[in-house]
Amino acid sequence: MTMRGWLRSDGRKGIRNTVVVGYLVECAHHVAREIALPFREEGVHVIGFPGCYPNAYAERMMERLCTHPNVGAVLLVSLGCESFDKRALERAVRATGRPVETIVIQGTGGTRKSIAAGRAFVAAQRAALDAAPTVPMDVSELVIGTVCGGSDGTSGISGNPAAGRAFDMLVEAGAACIFEETGELIGCEHIMAARAATPELGRELEASVAKAARYYATLGYGSFAAGNAEGGLSTIEEKSMGAYAKSGASPISGLIKPGDLPPRGGLYLLDVVPDGEVRWGFPNINDNAEIAELIACGSHAVLFVTGRGSVVGSAISPVVKICANPETYRRMEDDMDVDAGRIIEGRATLDEVGAEIRDLVIGLAAGGRTRSEELAHQEFVLTYKSFEPIGPACLPAA
Structure with missing residues (x-):
């Protein structure tokens, strides 16, 4: 078997090239799930933190997960008034070279508009990731x-x-x-x-x-x-x-x-x-x-x-x-x-x-x-x- 992986900026390699849709409070979970639904067989996964109040452990976990070697692009979904530091997470992901975008439901105009914007981002990233080359892996x-x-x-x-x-x-x-x-x-x-x-x-x-x-x-x-x-x-x-x-x-x-x-x-x-x-x-x-x-x-x-x-x-x-x-x-x-x-x-x-x-x-x-x-x-x-x-x-x- 010939192992292959997708090379990341930190030198690690992923065995998957997933698009992550991450909700930053339970209030944004439904929108995140609906964004990912048409792509459920195409390597688009939903993760998230349901809490409305801050927690350093959860923020660290979300950063590690969004910058995991198996992840190629990230869409963050925020309601807008939760305590999660969405901009810090976005900066951390962008610093690794991964495409990242944050949708704020309150600012985008609600459920339907947020879902449409999210699906457009995911579709574009999925197409780009599908064309990404792999490298040998040990x-x-x-x-x-x-x-x-x-x-x-x-x-x-x-x-x-x-x-x-x-x-x-x-x-x-x-x-x-x-x-x-x-x-x-x-x-x-x-x-x-x-x-x-x-x-x-x-x-x-x-x-x-x-x-x-x-x-x-x-x-x-x-x-x-x-x-x-x-x-x-x-x-x-x-x-x-x-x-x-x-x-x-x-x-x-x-x-x-x-x-x-x-x-x-x-x-x-x-x-x-x-x-x-x-x-x-x-x-x-x-x-x-x-x-x-x-x-x-x-x-x-x-x-x-x-x-x-x-x-x-x-x-x-x-x-x-x-x-x-x-x-x-x-x-x-x-x-x-x-x-x-x-x-x-x-x-x-x-x-x-x-x-x-x-x-x-x-x-x-x-x-x-x-x-x-x-x-x-x-x-x-x-x-x-x-x-x-x-x-x-x-x-x-x-």
Whole structure:
């Protein structure tokens, strides 16, 4: 397979050349969605922040997403009276050389006029991007994230270990791989610390999980859904061991937070639990919030492991569905990319499924598409959070 990408001004390469339509408050969501609707099969994706009040995390996330290597042009849709700093975001996007335009609904004259103006911009940019040349791309230039959702008793036996094996192969080839979530790694912190590149990083890994445990204890609710128990998981510790398996066995190179970009290839833990006092509610209200954070860290694609079955995809970056449960795969084959349940039934080895996942990821940069892309899934969620910058111990090799 010959990998190819679209070269961006910062030297990164995208495996997609998407037009993003970003709404800057929920009041502009409908207009943004209507702008993108005629282009839903043509690489035009809707993202946005629903809040009317300012939040530094959300503004940073939107900047990282709008300047993601998979994005070629950006249309911002503002109502006009929200607190989001639309001009700062527009300047940040323009500084990267990407075409960008901001529609202010109150100034443009309402819904119909804004939709018409937005569609004209998108159509022009889509035509230009379709003619844009590509350049060769290497595996070492990839950033890949992983998450699990709709987990059951098979997730930690087949799907998550297979994703971890693919991570090992990709890291060995020089790619950057990101796993999360600290709230689902409780009990595994000491094991992770032993894999850290430095003792100082190991202590940071332990502290991130301890923060998550405190956060969930304050909420009185852990990252353990009723569906997990119905699927055969007994405790958060059992779920944590399965989730931890997604990280593979490579040394851990660093700890990052949403919007941080891995400085080089290696394995990174993404800390998604807000810093400070508990004031934002549940850290991630669903799997798509975690996917968005992985993408904001530069992930070209996201590996999504599920046992009970999930149908979500994402805007901007392809989502690769890895099904851990063979019965679920047979029932929901149209939504799944990889049948990891073959490991349980003895029809494939862990190495074989791991290599299949690796090859599928590489194939995405050679023109391949995921099932969620074919089905036009573009789910997206962004909420309020707050984070402090990471310290020097978090990226010891930077």
